[in-house]
Amino acid sequence: MFPGAVAEREAADYVIVGAPLDVSTTFQPGTRFGPDRLRQFARTFDDYDPHTDAHFSSLDVHDHGDVHAWDNAAEYLDYLEGVVTDVEWDDAVPLLLGGEHTVTIAAIRALDPDVFVCLDAHLDLREAYDGNELSHSTVAQHALDVADEAIILGARTGSEDEWQRAREDDVTIVPPEDVDGWIPPESLAREDVYLSVDIDAADPAYAPGTGTLEPFGVTSREMRDVVRTIAPHSVGFDVVEVNDRDDGQAATLGAKLLREFVFAHATQ
Amino acid sequence: MFPGAVAEREAADYVIVGAPLDVSTTFQPGTRFGPDRLRQFARTFDDYDPHTDAHFSSLDVHDHGDVHAWDNAAEYLDYLEGVVTDVEWDDAVPLLLGGEHTVTIAAIRALDPDVFVCLDAHLDLREAYDGNELSHSTVAQHALDVADEAIILGARTGSEDEWQRAREDDVTIVPPEDVDGWIPPESLAREDVYLSVDIDAADPAYAPGTGTLEPFGVTSREMRDVVRTIAPHSVGFDVVEVNDRDDGQAATLGAKLLREFVFAHATQ
Amino acid sequence: MFPGAVAEREAADYVIVGAPLDVSTTFQPGTRFGPDRLRQFARTFDDYDPHTDAHFSSLDVHDHGDVHAWDNAAEYLDYLEGVVTDVEWDDAVPLLLGGEHTVTIAAIRALDPDVFVCLDAHLDLREAYDGNELSHSTVAQHALDVADEAIILGARTGSEDEWQRAREDDVTIVPPEDVDGWIPPESLAREDVYLSVDIDAADPAYAPGTGTLEPFGVTSREMRDVVRTIAPHSVGFDVVEVNDRDDGQAATLGAKLLREFVFAHATQ
Amino acid sequence: MFPGAVAEREAADYVIVGAPLDVSTTFQPGTRFGPDRLRQFARTFDDYDPHTDAHFSSLDVHDHGDVHAWDNAAEYLDYLEGVVTDVEWDDAVPLLLGGEHTVTIAAIRALDPDVFVCLDAHLDLREAYDGNELSHSTVAQHALDVADEAIILGARTGSEDEWQRAREDDVTIVPPEDVDGWIPPESLAREDVYLSVDIDAADPAYAPGTGTLEPFGVTSREMRDVVRTIAPHSVGFDVVEVNDRDDGQAATLGAKLLREFVFAHATQ
Amino acid sequence: MFPGAVAEREAADYVIVGAPLDVSTTFQPGTRFGPDRLRQFARTFDDYDPHTDAHFSSLDVHDHGDVHAWDNAAEYLDYLEGVVTDVEWDDAVPLLLGGEHTVTIAAIRALDPDVFVCLDAHLDLREAYDGNELSHSTVAQHALDVADEAIILGARTGSEDEWQRAREDDVTIVPPEDVDGWIPPESLAREDVYLSVDIDAADPAYAPGTGTLEPFGVTSREMRDVVRTIAPHSVGFDVVEVNDRDDGQAATLGAKLLREFVFAHATQ
Amino acid sequence: MFPGAVAEREAADYVIVGAPLDVSTTFQPGTRFGPDRLRQFARTFDDYDPHTDAHFSSLDVHDHGDVHAWDNAAEYLDYLEGVVTDVEWDDAVPLLLGGEHTVTIAAIRALDPDVFVCLDAHLDLREAYDGNELSHSTVAQHALDVADEAIILGARTGSEDEWQRAREDDVTIVPPEDVDGWIPPESLAREDVYLSVDIDAADPAYAPGTGTLEPFGVTSREMRDVVRTIAPHSVGFDVVEVNDRDDGQAATLGAKLLREFVFAHATQ
């Protein structure tokens, strides 16, 4: 159980769902251990948050446990979409623990947001990768099947086609250098937003335990500020691409950002 | 390049093929780094082998490099089968570096052996795993589509169905306790054999860097003796399921067993 | 949850209790992560056991979760004793996951066995260590406050006083060299036995992830055979001193021995 | 021996004392290896410091070695207080190498400073933790039994009670965002200050090897500047909560900050 | 092969040469694994670079492989100098992958630049270290035997003699605090520059996998900006002192900086 | 200090000398950390030895500390030879902690034994390696410059020339399979013997933390029995080639064997 997620399912305002999918990771695998790592390194945090004057354990967070993953990503996403839909029908906000970024597709399909906001080193705007249309590198593309707009913060790499796609009107790229002090468009306040945190948005110094490390990234505080800014407008959240190949940095940061999301969302 | 594999392809009697497939690993992923690890830890070995009075670098071994893997196992196995077939047509013996055990299926299909001999903790006699008919746990079952007989040494775990399947006439199980001093059936000398080494046959003390650790296994010397016994009758060989999650034990053992195979095969 | 421990508490014949106490570890700390590691590395095992022709998930094992530890060992042992007593009153066999060896004291006090059988590199017969009467090195001494007899298998080190204590009639030491093929006294069949597995009984090759490594130990198969022999006569079991400072060897072995206990006990 | 700490005890102006206490660590244990790690990673530094134009080995630093820790924190602190008192009576400045933060209590009691300045992610203002009044999370509270004032830099988490306590007049909190360029109150120049560096003040990117990682922390340069500013007014110093669970980052930073303290203090 | 270095030698504009020398490393050895690590962690990068609108695989980079190192540094440098000279004669730019910093000496001797620009925590201006005139800590000194001028960015430590040497006219030191926004002297545009990246210039948060960690260093972005600025004027490049003792941070950063060099040089 | 080595130098019967030379290691470096690791993992042992009924701390062992190593192996060996000679002149038995195997040469030269007994995976009978006559792989050859005879137990690899050299009368090879129960020639009792333990004699399962792992080795108990057999006739001892690249297995085994040597020698 995620520390402090003590609410019963019926009473929950937030439902944590572990989604340890790990089939399309390109370089270093291990995101299947992401949900476990995130829960483990969250033990270190105080229950109380001075920024919002709230206790995490009082915010009615429930931990659903993990949705056991198998090899067929398409089937898995279908099933996971159902789990997330159930959460939404219960009027709770789903909080996914990845697993590879692909799991975000299930949440987007279930929640049907207007805007997809994402912290990521990568554009994830591919049509497919090595022929796989459900690769982690297609997430933003899939999100745009559902959402009207995508905002990708911290993005610094992609294929030439992805960068071309990113120049279209429905995509906004905020490079790492511009994340500090970034202000979202005013319209965002009137939209349903889904917020996805690919931990590799961070510079590898802050989150080495991820599949594809990309230098020149965002700092942990910049990620926190984005989460605090976007959370109040969000209908769902995830933190993905954390693996077990570091000394806890990635999991600690990811778990903390999940808590920041809940504090900011609950006390808006 | 595998150390000592200095032959040109045309002149080669043995061709090493890296097959870093890593999609169906059940527990700990990382077999995609297997070929690299095996080559790296093989640097530590002397070229000369006192047991056979031969130099590895004189045995005409060529390293083909890796066959880059992608997510679709079925397509990958088709492609890999072609690569192995090419090796056979050149009258060379293919030596695969896994990658997950699934890659063995490609080699079996290409080489069409009479007998499948395997060192493995697992029976690998499933029809499918989580719906996946190309899971690493189906290898022996696939082998029996081609071969007349399977001999699995060191096997100590499987599903109830697998154990039932193992009781049929075409399967011989040699439990870990009986591997020491095991003598193959005489008929083996008249057959084409394929020898597959799943490194998890070893007790985890000898090879912790693998996906599914299973205690009470075989010692490194027992594995060596099986390789020396079977190699002279073999038309192909692989070592699979080595990952990068230990301090070099699994890769060192795997690379050494590959060399034992070549020495025993070449000097028979 | 320990994989396969799917029974409800009321229906359980076996109850797993995590006891992550980690205050008196002498050298390398980390046993607080023992229960997590044991559960994690148990995922790798097949449900079915060919030795007993049984499925683990059919043997009515329940996982109680962890009894959160705090700094005061005396108070913690009192509390834990209550938890174990509850299990016994429900006619179930408690299976503790340490945590340091000290947690065994709570189980012994709750279960009041006649004989204490222990796999351990250490005698654990101290009166106190650095003034601490509840050090992990006093466990066998505490056990003898309750039990009439202690049998310590694999023991190879201790203080001079401990070795002198070990020469008394109520203690039997089976050195590592004699564990293979060891036959328990016939009387054992008529007694209530408690079986405790300190993972450091194993040679460090088999279980490097423990607090105090002691060479020249027992092999994994020898430990298995002891567990299979003693389990049918046992009223309780634990596996302790596993930490997270290796590549999974210690946890894999410990989790497997717990399963061996349940299979052997349930199918006697 | 800490590299460069070549002075004899009698001639020493600074005395390093290892204090490897490791009993109340909340999450990841291992601070018992802190003194060893700090000494080991200090080998990498040049003797000469360009900032102060001084050689560390000329500043009369002596390494007392470690005060072997045992389980009873209260007794240990008493003993350690004696060791630190001896250092003070010899007119030398004590430099503690933790061990958990609790060891600071002994130094404070021995040195009786007016002001307690601390770099820490945590307020450490608890009365007790899990009933333990000598937990590492009570250090600042204990310091205020002796000192008139506490200044905690980099603090970003604590219980609600701790934050309430922090609002009283005798406590100053400098959040991580305000540490850069922080100027101490003028009055500090006229006071006896004790400076304690809990390495978790740093962002986990800079010091992952610590018990409780807390994101959004201070940079290494900001910590250095605080040490340089406070050192000239200090009667004692410590660096605590370094463990062996990273690749040397925490120990390297901690050892460097100790040297910065000595250079700044000696050349004021 | 370095990912994307697909050019044949004859057609190459850039030639990567691995130089895994690892004999004089002062503290933590392992730079012999540097070339392998750099190639491995470079797999994670997209081929396309949005900053220069170029594909790495189109820039005619060839990977020569490694020049196997042996114990005699003097002989090795002679041999390596020949290899680099061959590259220059082929009108290609050599890109060395260290190995210890000493290998830079061979490149400097082969290329005879006017200016030596170096990112390094250390001055490397010693005459010798422990009597060794070919220690990694003498590199800048050797460079000045050839070049007229040395600019060392990020330097923060050295012996008193080195700092004195650094005050002479032919050496410019840019301390870490001044690297951000640093503008090279105009004259640089008219000179042949050699650019050497000792990965320990970075703060240990960004590159823990190196021999001698030195806190208070440069950020990854600052290093990138230096590389982009200097590359257009450069006749050669290296990245050195990366080892295998971290979770990929150092190798990822080093490999990325090599790519930044090629992109900036090729598209100037 | 090696735990229990509490004697003053003048009163010592045994003198431990750390010799962290690490220049010619062929594959994985890190033996420079060997003495530290051996001392650290020796903390786990009880002072008392039941086999000889003796306390280690009563056997007058002194720890001289380390002889700081530098790059020039020839000079270092000269210096180290002097240190060992001093020990012998004080009528004490030197116990070296390597460092690479090369350091044994210094001890042999100082002690002038009749017989060189060595546990090693390698013959170490080269004249030179990559031109280096002081490589770790030449140790037995150098020993035979001084001693009349060499006995190498556990040897299983070497060059063809080394195996040919090994066939001469003054060399006895005991392959790993024959170490169990090996009985030394009677004549040994009348000779001065030097006993050298290269930790790679052990199978990698027992000692993965070494430079060149070689499968099919000796067990820890077999090594112990050799040490106990040879120690009474020995004038010097070393344990070498331990590095820091495992989870403590190699250092624990090495430190234990040193203690076995002292117990067996002192109580003969």
Ligand SMILES: [Mn+2]
């Ligand atoms: Mn992504």
Ligand SMILES: [Mn+2]
């Ligand atoms: Mn990404």
Ligand SMILES: [Mn+2]
């Ligand atoms: Mn298999």
Ligand SMILES: [Mn+2]
């Ligand atoms: Mn298997």
Ligand SMILES: [Mn+2]
């Ligand atoms: Mn015990």
Ligand SMILES: [Mn+2]
């Ligand atoms: Mn024990």
Ligand SMILES: [Mn+2]
């Ligand atoms: Mn603190």
Ligand SMILES: [Mn+2]
């Ligand atoms: Mn703290």
Ligand SMILES: [Mn+2]
């Ligand atoms: Mn340098």
Ligand SMILES: [Mn+2]
């Ligand atoms: Mn440097």
Ligand SMILES: [Mn+2]
């Ligand atoms: Mn040797």
Ligand SMILES: [Mn+2]
């Ligand atoms: Mn050797």
